[in-house]
Amino acid sequence: MDDLYWHLVDFLQAFAAGLLVGGTYGLMCVGLGIIFGVMRVVNFAHGDFMMLGMYAAFYLVTGFGVLAFLGPYAGPIAGAVLAGPIVFAIGWLLHKFLISRVTGARVVAAEAEGHYAQIILTLGIALVLANGGLILFGSTPLSVQTPLSRESWEIGPVFLNQARAVGFIMAVICALGLYLFLTRTNLGKALRAAADNPTAAAYVGIDVDRAHRLAFGLGVGITGVAGGLFAMSQSFQPYIGFDFVIVMYAGVVLGGMGSILGAFWGGLTIGLVQQMSTLILPYQLQNTAIFVVFLVIVFFRPQGMFGRVWERT
Amino acid sequence: MLKIRSLEVAYGGLHALNGVSLEVERGEFVAVVGPNGAGKTTLFKTISGIVTPLAGAITYMERDLLAVAPAERAQLGIAHVPEGRQVFASMTVMENLEMGAYTRKGQQRWSETLPMILALFPILAERRAQLAGTLSGGEQQMLAIGRGLASAPELLMLDEPSMGLAPAIVDAIFERIHHIHRNGLTILLVEQRVAEALETCDRGYVLETGRVAMEGTHKTLMADERVRRAYLGM
Ligand SMILES: Nc1ncnc2c1ncn2[C@@H]1O[C@H](COP(=O)(O)OP(=O)(O)OP(=O)(O)O)[C@@H](O)[C@H]1O
Ligand SMILES: [Mg+2]
Numbered sequence: 423m424d425d426l427y428w429h430l431v432d433f434l435q436a437f438a439a440g441l442l443v444g445g446t447y448g449l450m451c452v453g454l455g456i457i458f459g460v461m462r463v464v465n466f467a468h469g470d471f472m473m474l475g476m477y478a479a480f481y482l483v484t485g486f487g488v489l490a491f492l493g494p495y496a497g498p499i500a501g502a503v504l505a506g507p508i509v510f511a512i513g514w515l516l517h518k519f520l521i522s523r524v525t526g527a528r529v530v531a532a533e534a535e536g537h538y539a540q541i542i543l544t545l546g547i548a549l550v551l552a553n554g555g556l557i558l559f560g561s562t563p564l565s566v567q568t569p570l571s572r573e574s575w576e577i578g579p580v581f582l583n584q585a586r587a588v589g590f591i592m593a594v595i596c597a598l599g600l601y602l603f604l605t606r607t608n609l610g611k612a613l614r615a616a617a618d619n620p621t622a623a624a625y626v627g628i629d630v631d632r633a634h635r636l637a638f639g640l641g642v643g644i645t646g647v648a649g650g651l652f653a654m655s656q657s658f659q660p661y662i663g664f665d666f667v668i669v670m671y672a673g674v675v676l677g678g679m680g681s682i683l684g685a686f687w688g689g690l691t692i693g694l695v696q697q698m699s700t701l702i703l704p705y706q707l708q709n710t711a712i713f714v715v716f717l718v719i720v721f722f723r724p725q726g727m728f729g730r731v732w733e734r735t
Numbered sequence: 736m737l738k739i740r741s742l743e744v745a746y747g748g749l750h751a752l753n754g755v756s757l758e759v760e761r762g763e764f765v766a767v768v769g770p771n772g773a774g775k776t777t778l779f780k781t782i783s784g785i786v787t788p789l790a791g792a793i794t795y796m797e798r799d800l801l802a803v804a805p806a807e808r809a810q811l812g813i814a815h816v817p818e819g820r821q822v823f824a825s826m827t828v829m830e831n832l833e834m835g836a837y838t839r840k841g842q843q844r845w846s847e848t849l850p851m852i853l854a855l856f857p858i859l860a861e862r863r864a865q866l867a868g869t870l871s872g873g874e875q876q877m878l879a880i881g882r883g884l885a886s887a888p889e890l891l892m893l894d895e896p897s898m899g900l901a902p903a904i905v906d907a908i909f910e911r912i913h914h915i916h917r918n919g920l921t922i923l924l925v926e927q928r929v930a931e932a933l934e935t936c937d938r939g940y941v942l943e944t945g946r947v948a949m950e951g952t953h954k955t956l957m958a959d960e961r962v963r964r965a966y967l968g969m
Contacts, residue, residue: 608837608842611830614826615823618824618826619821619822621817621821624783624805624806625783625815625817626809626834626835626837626838626882626886627806627807627810627838627886628834629804680825
């Protein structure tokens with residue numbers, strides 16, 4: 423009986439840990455979901471924008487201490503949120519000068535909608551960002567210091583790491599905010615329309631280039647926020663993007679291409695699988711477990727959990 | 736209202752329009768007919784700013800339209816209902832109409848235009864929450880026209896609204912277009928269905944390999960021997 427009780431506690435603990443880390447993954451996936459799921463742009467540098475968000479938060483909070491006046495609790499959270507606009511600006515500029523050459527109305531008629539060129543270009547950007555990060559930031563693993571990461575809330579026998587729990591709550595708020603922006607506001611709908619059909623969007627008076635740039639900045643910015651939140655409970659170095667980018671793509675596809683809430687669920691599922699797999703599998707097999715679940719879900723539901731099917735006209 | 740002078744357009748080295756001139760007066764219903772590849776869609780794309788001409792001039796309501804950015808042209812009251820419908824497939828019927836009303840005027844007039852559009856095409860009211868990509872071809876065409884009307888335009892440009900539709904649906908759509916025109920909207924229509932187009936229009940142009948081969952009122956064109964033989968099969 424005692425044995426069963428402790429199994430149950432282990433299970434609940436792993437579930438809670440998966441949920442909390444999954445929230446941050448969910449937010450990362452939402453950012454990629456805008457770019458890959460909605461705009462159908464392949465961005466292999468997405469993980470590196472997350473890395474930039476982590477360093478932005480780090481320098482705002484610990485490095486330069488701009489946010490030190492907010493104290494050790496609010497400071498790191500504000501740092502994560504402010505990483506958003508910083509990464510947004512970087513993404514906006516990269517889109518304006520590089521990525522717009524291989525995306526949007528210019529290439530819809532090109533072979534595979536310009537995806538080949540996008541893969542090469544964004545892989546190049548990924549390498550530049552990761553190596554540039556190495557030169558600028560060094561290779562020593564860092565993390566955003568907050569007392570939250572050493573404290574826990576106890577719910578019965580289950581411990582919730584406070585940094586992760588706060589990250590989870592912020593991630594849910596950001597993802598929900600973004601969802602409401604894209605589905606309820608005119609500008610948000612215009613971004614979706616410009617992604618769906620650039621030509622028709624131009625005919626109704628949407629400035630398509632601007633819309634694409636905004637959407638791209640928003641996508642990487644949101645992932646930057648997720649990076650900043652994640653940095654409170656996870657150490658990072660300039661190459662961390664590579665570890666995350668494939669998982670993010672899995673999350674977006676799992677949730678269903680084009681669905682923002684789906685991308686969040688996709689990321690959440692990945693967090694849950696990753697943490698709960700440790701109950702029965704060795705630690706090294708976490709990522710294998712993720713992809714086994716991924717393949718199973720895609721086998722039964724190729725359109726993803728929340729994907730809706732329509733013919734492209 | 737719309738004056739086009741000696742428009743030259745080329746894709747790469749290939750000329751699609753060779754000195755096309757055309758006029759639309761306020762309140763008129765003008766049809767442009769012609770065979771495949773004549774340059775009809777190119778003409779529309781040039782008016783909307785998707786294609787930039789080599790030479791020629793377009794004035795719209797006394798303004799040099801070529802100096803206006805493409806996204807701003809919708810703001811001036813030009814609504815383009817493109818060939819092949821081009822609805823926002825991943826968005827709902829309602830969202831498509833809302834995007835039609837993206838212009839300032841569309842926003843201001845939304846409370847009047849929406850009921851008007853839904854009265855014109857009741858099926859859109861029934862399907863308001865459905866994804867546009869899952870509508871039938873005829874429904875998509877009605878949505879594309881509704882989206883054009885949602886901007887509360889001065890000039891409605893329709894590119895082959897009959898494309899790929901069954902004859903009964905084509906008749907219904909032409910009847911609706913006629914109705915929209917009777918309510919005072921200026922219409923520029925491109926069609927391959929010459930008989931239907933010439934029957935409903937006030938004036939028409941026959942475009943052949945990038946040139947205006949003939950122009951005239953509805954009556955002169957319908958009576959013209961060449962038009963009757965080449966396009967009306969009489
Ligand atoms: N993007 C493009 N690139 C190269 N050539 C083009 C392009 N678009 C059109 N053309 C060419 O320009 C000419 C006119 O095409 P356009 O689409 O304007 O014809 P259309 O009158 O609308 O024909 P249809 O009745 O079949 O729609 C054609 O010869 C076509 O092949
Ligand atoms: Mg055409």
